[in-house]
Amino acid sequence: MARLSCDFRYFLIPAAFLFIYIQMRLFATQSEYADRMAEAVDAEHHCTSQMRLHIDQISMQQEQIVALKEGKKRKDQECAQLKALVNDLEEKTLQRIIDKTQVPVAAVVIMACNRADYLERTIASVLKHQNSVASKYPLFISQDGSEPNVKDKALSYLNQLTYMQHIDYDPVQAERPGELIAYYKIARHYKWALDELFFKHNFDRVIILEDDMEIAPDFFDYFEAASALLDKDKSIMAVSSWNDNGQKQFVYDPYALYRSDFFPGLGWMLTKSTWNELSPKLKDNHKGRQFIRPEVCRTYNFGEHGSSMGQFFQSYLEPIKMNDIKVDWKSQDLSYLLEDKYVKHFADLLRMAKPVRGTDLALLTSTIDGDVRIQYNDQSDFENIARQFEVFEEWKDGVPRTAYKGVVIFRYHPPKRVFLVGPDSLQQLGIENA
Structure with missing residues (x-):
């Protein structure tokens, strides 16, 4: 019996160490859990704080939106009154x-x-x-x-x-x-x-x-x-x-x-x-x-x-x-x-004008008494002639400035008139063999 009792005491020492170890592990686990709980509480507090901040911001924005809407309404009323x-x-x-x-x-x-x-x-x-x-x-x-x-x-x-x-x-x-x-x-x-x-x-x-x-x-x-x-x-x-x-x-x-x-x-x-x-x-x-x-x-x-x-x-x-x-x-x-009379009226003016051809057209025109007409072949040709007389060269949508049936008219050494005549202007005006 005495021997058995001694043997039992030998088991108590490892059991005591095991108990102490378990207690230490349990304490460490409890400490870790407590730290995590503290972190979780801190995180929850931070989230709560952020949420309150966002709520405050949203509330402020909503107040600003309401204020803007009210301001717009007032402005609309003022505009309507004005x-x-x-x-x-x-x-x-x-x-x-x-x-x-x-x-x-x-x-x-x-x-x-x-x-x-x-x-x-x-x-x-x-x-x-x-x-x-x-x-x-x-x-x-x-x-x-x-x-x-x-x-x-x-x-x-x-x-x-x-x-x-x-x-x-x-x-x-x-x-x-x-x-x-x-x-x-x-x-x-x-x-x-x-x-x-x-x-x-x-x-x-x-x-x-x-x-x-x-x-x-x-x-x-x-x-x-x-x-x-x-x-x-x-x-x-x-x-x-x-x-x-x-x-x-x-x-x-x-x-x-x-x-x-x-x-x-x-x-x-x-x-x-x-x-x-x-x-x-x-x-x-x-x-x-x-x-x-x-x-x-x-x-x-x-x-x-x-x-x-x-x-x-x-x-x-x-x-x-x-x-x-x-x-x-x-x-x-x-x-x-009036349209039905003007074509004949304008054609008569053009028909009586003397045709002029050459290179220095402005100089030639200045030497002639009475109205003259000068034929141009296309836009580039018109621009070249217009530059010689220093009148507007610009076209828009295929029409030279001031033109009627492609004819541009201006005075040169007044009262002489110059007619710059397009390639099909005479035909449009019913002028033949001119």
Whole structure:
């Protein structure tokens, strides 16, 4: 028994070590678990903190969104109120300016943007000749954008004109690389202004001027006479006050008017029926129609600085001759400009002109008395001849500037006329064996 008891004690020592080892492992495991629990608690606290931060940020963003929505709502309300005020101002100004017993010949709109000094000069020129016929030609300023000096300048004339404002924040995408975005914005402004005048104010005709133009003494009489042509002859798309080759050395007769396949622009009038056709797509679609233009310009463009960056100004715009005499257009018979008569009228002028051929055509022409005609074969040939005379070389859509049936006419050593004649112009005009 004593031996067995001794043997048992031998087993207690390893058991004690094993127990101690187990206790140490258990303590280590408990410590590791406690550390992991502490990490988990820290992570949970961090997650909770981050979540609260995100919640706070989302809450702030939601508050900002609500504030922005409220701000937009206020701005929309302010814009609506301002629009209502502008509309009311337009109506009151129109009621004050337009003589109810006088049917207007045409509304006159000056297209403006950000050149207050130019606009002032244009308004002064227009009012100088418009005051006596104000009821026939109600005057509008249409501003593109919100340049304050332009707006203030326009509003300072409220007793004599009506102010309109075009605000457009939509982005502009050019159709072709390299095109000036400014031209697209100008086109949008034109469409808006003409829609306003034709559809909202219901004018039958509109004369469009730009904010860098002066007008001739007979500007309004000229357009009144031409309005009868527009109404009678639907082959006339618009009437212009401009001649691209209207420089002092190339003009002579202030009574002379011509038809042209090239749109002159720069002070022009069109009808509501024509705009009804053009407005939906805003495309230049002549459909074989033509334009009336004068030999001597009824407008002068002084805008050296603008969207076209002064292109051609010194060479072509600055030397323009603006008519300075008061032509009595009411006494003039303009029926020769009607389509069925004009072809014969123009062909007769061309038929009587003496053909000139050679190399130094300008020199040869200067030695001949009376009108001359010079044949060109293609665009390159035309440009070479035009350079000799220093007239416009530019073509657009296959048409030289000012051309009628391919014929460009200008004065050279006035009163001599020069006809630059296209390869099939004589055939188009019914001239044979010339």
